[in-house]
Amino acid sequence: MTLKSRRSILKELGFTALSLPLIPSLITANDRVQKIIPQKLDDTKYDSPLTAITLGAGARGNTYGNFANSYPKQLKIVGVAEPISIRNERYAQKHTIEEKHRFTTWEHVFEKPKFADAIIITTPDDLHYGPCMAALKMGYDILLEKPISPSEEQCREILELSIKTKRIVAVCHVLRYAPYFKKMKEIVASGVLGQLMSINHFEPIQHIHMAHSFVRGNWHNSKETTPIILAKSCHDMDIMRWLIGTSCEKIAAFGDLGWFKASNAPEGSTDRCTDGCSAEETCPYSALKVYHRDRSWTYVFDFPEDESTHGDFILDQLKTTDYGRCVYKMDNDQADHYVASMQFKGGITANFSMEAFTSYHGRKTRIMGAMGDIVGDMNQFVHTDFLTKEQYKWDVTVDEVSNYKNSGHGGGDWALVSDWIKAIKNRDPSILSSTIDASVESHLMAFAAEKSRASGNIIEIKV
Ligand SMILES: NC(=O)c1ccc[n+]([C@@H]2O[C@H](COP(=O)([O-])OP(=O)(O)OC[C@H]3O[C@@H](n4cnc5c(N)ncnc54)[C@H](O)[C@@H]3O)[C@@H](O)[C@H]2O)c1
Structure with missing residues (x-):
């Protein structure tokens, strides 16, 4: 591809700030910033x-x-299954759900004749397969939270049944819908980087997020839920597969639980941070500090309406739930550092690293092509053309765009719902990028990584 055609492709991709340089070597990313408008x-x-x-x-x-509350002409929630009564009640009120369509568990929904177009599956990881198969059998279309299932066989069964029943199943690989990753994908697919050679993708979980979700929280036990490579990093396996555009053939993975275990518990630590732990003041992971003093990560608590009671309510939660337990004395087993090397069809390679011990969030991606590269941090990415040394900075600030407000994952959450509705209304799954078949394929990479980590072997992936 010539320089001229590379430039015209960038213009087509929306780089309106592009101006041809007089002295190319002086043109830096800061001179050329293009906002990614979602x-x-x-x-x-x-x-x-x-x-x-x-x-x-x-x-x-x-x-x-x-989303239904903000876009009532697009989506209406007409039923709910939820065993925790306060959640069931609040959800039913928010969406004015009739009493006869409120259930305590998902099985009860399928005892009734079909009474909606679609099912949204946001149950815990091990409760995706059952409702998904039941929903497909009854002819519902589905929005399915990742992971599809903790088992490879079950993933394949869901795929098979969805093909047989011709239902639309969107998997919540929400990053594919985030404006930042969508633009990155467009640029890679346009060919301006020349032949794609390699990707280096880094997922810094952030140390408190790790302690909250994968040491104390829902996903602390990989056997009861899913290994962290699936629970957290299936998004990353999926993004790498999507950006590269060909199948992953081989994977080798390493990593383990290195820090959050009993042997690292400080002297004087107690089972719960509320039990008078003598290390509490010097522990960054103290539950009293994280949840009570900093009031962070408290979204998991079902707070009472009266805000004046919230402080005491949190203390009570720390005394009775896992969120108050010492991070060194949990029954957790998730790896807290994890690396994987992959080879894709066409000899393209990728390296992935998931790290708990960072002070920051935000996936960092480096993409290397023969004619240019991309360096990105989820807020912006810079594309450099090797020939001219010109740099193009793509900047995304989704909060500026009102209809993406309140949508997490860089705007991906609601963009997915929007595309899912459109796909069902038009009976056209190609409107979605995270279809069930594409998603099963990137899940296979995670299953293979786990096999490699356990066996020490390089694992070949059969799609
Ligand atoms: N796409 C993403 O980026 C993303 C992010 C976080 C979580 N997730 C996934 O979404 C799913 C839900 O996670 P969450 O954070 O909302 O967890 P959560 O615990 O907040 O919600 C799960 C809900 O399911 C309810 N539930 C349990 N058993 C049930 C049953 N038999 N019938 C009906 N409901 C039942 C629970 O009471 C709970 O309220 C998980 O599979 C998780 O891995 C995906």
């Missing part, structure tokens, strides 16, 4: 909104449910 969410006025039943009214069930 695509507007679909605002087609359908005759009636898509109707859906939410299974699991926890954090994710509310993320997707809130």
